[in-house]
Structure formats: C-alpha cells, structure tokens
Amino acid sequence: MxxxxxxxxxxxxxxxxxxxxxxxxxxxxxxxxxxxxxLRPPMSEKAIRARKKYLRQKEVRALEFRNARARNRRILGLKIFNHV
Structure with missing residues (x-):
C-alpha cells in the first residue's frame, strides 16, 4: 500500500x-x-432438501433425455433397415 x-x-x-x-x-x-x-450463511434444512430435490430432478431429466435419444436412434435404424 x-x-x-x-x-x-x-x-x-x-x-x-x-x-x-x-x-x-x-x-x-x-x-x-x-x-x-x-457472507454465505449455512443452508437451512429446507434449502438443503430443495437442492437435493432439484439435483434429483435434473438427473432424472438427463436420464430421460439419453433414453429418448437411444430410442429415436433405434427407431430410425429400424426404418432404414426396413427399406433396405
């Protein structure tokens, strides 16, 4: 200084x-x-539960998205295979 x-x-x-x-x-x-x-107070029990719920929902959405992509690829593959 x-x-x-x-x-x-x-x-x-x-x-x-x-x-x-x-x-x-x-x-x-x-x-x-x-x-x-x-500055950063500890999270309340309610906030901790809400955060866990949000993370769980985010994980489920990601899993559903991956499953939907795999299903769409499989359906598209079957369509292509049927036309051959």
Whole structure:
C-alpha cells in the first residue's frame, strides 16, 4: 500500500488482532471484516432438501433425455433397415 498509493503506514497502530471484532479507520471510512458465515450463511434444512430435490430432478431429466435419444436412434435404424 505504501508503494501503490504513496501512503505512509504505521505498522504498530494499524495492526489488527481480530479483524471481525475490531474496526479500523482508513481514509475517513470505518472498516470491519465480517465472518464468512455472514457472507454465505449455512443452508437451512429446507434449502438443503430443495437442492437435493432439484439435483434429483435434473438427473432424472438427463436420464430421460439419453433414453429418448437411444430410442429415436433405434427407431430410425429400424426404418432404414426396413427399406433396405
């Protein structure tokens, strides 16, 4: 920071021991870190169930799509074979 912004930083006064509980003043702004659980809170039980349901449905749709492609290829192959 000293090189990029040409600022003099006093390392003794700017040391942060606990970024979550302590605040610092910087360029007239008060800065404080937040714990990761605030930025990305843990998923609720309902959200976990909904996500599992969505992933299951996505898997079933993919399987049905693969089966439909195989069925269509087989039908097309039979049509071609019948005309030979």
């Amino acid at each position: 000293e090189l990029g912004l040409s600022l003099r930083v006093d390392k003794l006064n700017t040391a942060i021991h606990s970024a979550v509980s302590e605040k610092i003043e910087f360029l007239g702004m008060e800065l404080q870190a937040v714990p990761p659980s605030v």
